[in-house]
Amino acid sequence: MDILKTEALLRLCATLVFVLAACLDRFDTQTKFIIFLERKITFKDLKALQALVYAAFGAAGYNLLQLSRCIFFISCFHGNLSKRSYRYLAWVCYLLDQVVVYLTFATNSAAIEQSMLVVTGMKEFQWTKWCNKYTRFCFQIGGAIFCCYVACCLMAFTTFVSAFNLFRLYSPNKFLRVKNT
Amino acid sequence: MDILKTEALLRLCATLVFVLAACLDRFDTQTKFIIFLERKITFKDLKALQALVYAAFGAAGYNLLQLSRCIFFISCFHGNLSKRSYRYLAWVCYLLDQVVVYLTFATNSAAIEQSMLVVTGMKEFQWTKWCNKYTRFCFQIGGAIFCCYVACCLMAFTTFVSAFNLFRLYSPNKFLRVKNT
Numbered sequence: 001m002d003i004l005k006t007e008a009l010l011r012l013c014a015t016l017v018f019v020l021a022a023c024l025d026r027f028d029t030q031t032k033f034i035i036f037l038e039r040k041i042t043f044k045d046l047k048a049l050q051a052l053v054y055a056a057f058g059a060a061g062y063n064l065l066q067l068s069r070c071i072f073f074i075s076c077f078h079g080n081l082s083k084r085s086y087r088y089l090a091w092v093c094y095l096l097d098q099v100v101v102y103l104t105f106a107t108n109s110a111a112i113e114q115s116m117l118v119v120t121g122m123k124e125f126q127w128t129k130w131c132n133k134y135t136r137f138c139f140q141i142g143g144a145i146f147c148c149y150v151a152c153c154l155m156a157f158t159t160f161v162s163a164f165n166l167f168r169l170y171s172p173n174k175f176l177r178v179k180n181t
Numbered sequence: 182m183d184i185l186k187t188e189a190l191l192r193l194c195a196t197l198v199f200v201l202a203a204c205l206d207r208f209d210t211q212t213k214f215i216i217f218l219e220r221k222i223t224f225k226d227l228k229a230l231q232a233l234v235y236a237a238f239g240a241a242g243y244n245l246l247q248l249s250r251c252i253f254f255i256s257c258f259h260g261n262l263s264k265r266s267y268r269y270l271a272w273v274c275y276l277l278d279q280v281v282v283y284l285t286f287a288t289n290s291a292a293i294e295q296s297m298l299v300v301t302g303m304k305e306f307q308w309t310k311w312c313n314k315y316t317r318f319c320f321q322i323g324g325a326i327f328c329c330y331v332a333c334c335l336m337a338f339t340t341f342v343s344a345f346n347l348f349r350l351y352s353p354n355k356f357l358r359v360k361n362t
Contacts, residue, residue, distance in 0.1 A: 048294055098337070102286060109287035110294035113229055117298070127308040156279070167348035 007161045008070035014154040015063040018104075021147035022056035025049055028144070030137035041134050048107070048114035049141065055107040056148055059155070062100050066093070090166040097159040104155065108148045115141055188342050189251035195335040196244040199285075202328035203237035206230055209325070211318035222315050229288070229295035230322065236288040237329055240336070243281050247274070271347040278343045282336040289329045296322055 031040045043049040119138065121129030131138040212221045224230040300319065302310030312319040 047297075102337070105283060106286060106290035109290040113291035113294045114298070116228075117295070156283070163344040164348045164351065167345045168351045170345065170349045 003161065003165065004070055004074050007158065007165075008067055008074065010154055010158045010161065011063045011067040011070065014151050014158065015060050015067060017147050017151040017154065018056045018060035018063065021144045021151060022053050022060065024140055024144035024147060025056065026053050028137055028140040030134045032133060034133065041130075041137055043141075046111075046114050046118070048111040049144075051107050052111040052144070052148060055104050056151070059100055059104045059151070062096070063155075063158075066097075087166075087169055090162070090169065094159070094162045094166045097155070097162045101152065101155040101159050104148070105152050108145065108152055111145055111148070115145060184342065184346065185251055185255050188339065188346075189248055189255065191335055191339045191342065192244045192248040192251060195332050195339060196241050196248060198328050198332040198335065199237045199241035199244065202325045202332060203234050203241065205321055205325035205328060206237065207234050209318055209321040211315045213314060215314065222311075222318055224322075227292075227295050227299065229292040230325075232288050233292040233325070233329060236285050237332070240281055240285045240332070243277070244336075244339075247278075268347075268350055271343070271350065275340070275343045275347045278336070278340040282333065282340050285329070285336065286333050289326065289333055292326055292329070296326065 025043050029042045031038060043053060119131045121127055206224050210223045212219060224234060300310060300312045302308055
């Protein structure tokens, strides 16, 4: 049962950090006068940040579902599921975990990349930098990306646990042959 | 032994596709007259593309090393390694695979994101698009990113195999307890 509790804890942390990241990103806004115009900047101005909000909320929801599954198993079955149905479930969890961790990781990398462009600008393409004008906005986005990165690391540990849960059911000598225990 | 051959095949394909992606990216260049100046564009103009070249060559090298390990095992040991040393090796392979697949995936996502900006531009920030001027260059970069994406999928399958190789050595009932077989 220790492994279920470890998984539940990891998923709880991941959910909280993803929600924090999504909120930091979603509610980040700053208004400034530039020359004659008042300009408001929000997360919607950068497509990667918009994608990050959706990805973080999605990943938080997924982890919440998985967390409730863990709690259900701990409280009801005490780990005594039939081997067969357990194996199918382990496969589903493993594959879903992989998909979610790769998607959130990709979205986060894209957001980092786009944010770096906003921070540094790009001379060759005559793209000007914007972060010297919207400093507070940029720091908050930085915080959101950092949180999302932490959450991705937590998810990576979770996939480690779910891979362990799945593959320990198989024979150590034959490929994809189930063990009899 | 089937599993070793599967792994070797996956790693061979991943190596080839990574090398193809890196070369497509590295040797992509286009020169054009813009207004009065002749401007040459290469992979060095976009930092994400530069990172992609290094990441793809690095990943190809890593897969080549792992491939030679697979071939060495197939030809010399016929899979008869001592359980203890095999377990340590399985851990090393699993962890290295995870690091490499996440790094290449992140670099590729960043490159996609930056390339999309070059294709679409960004009105809000007065960033102009450039792909209407350097069409051939952009198509070749698109090909490189596609190849890198295929290679990442191959690497994801490889990590699946290395996770299987590692965790099947463990007991199905106790957490991180080695099986006796």
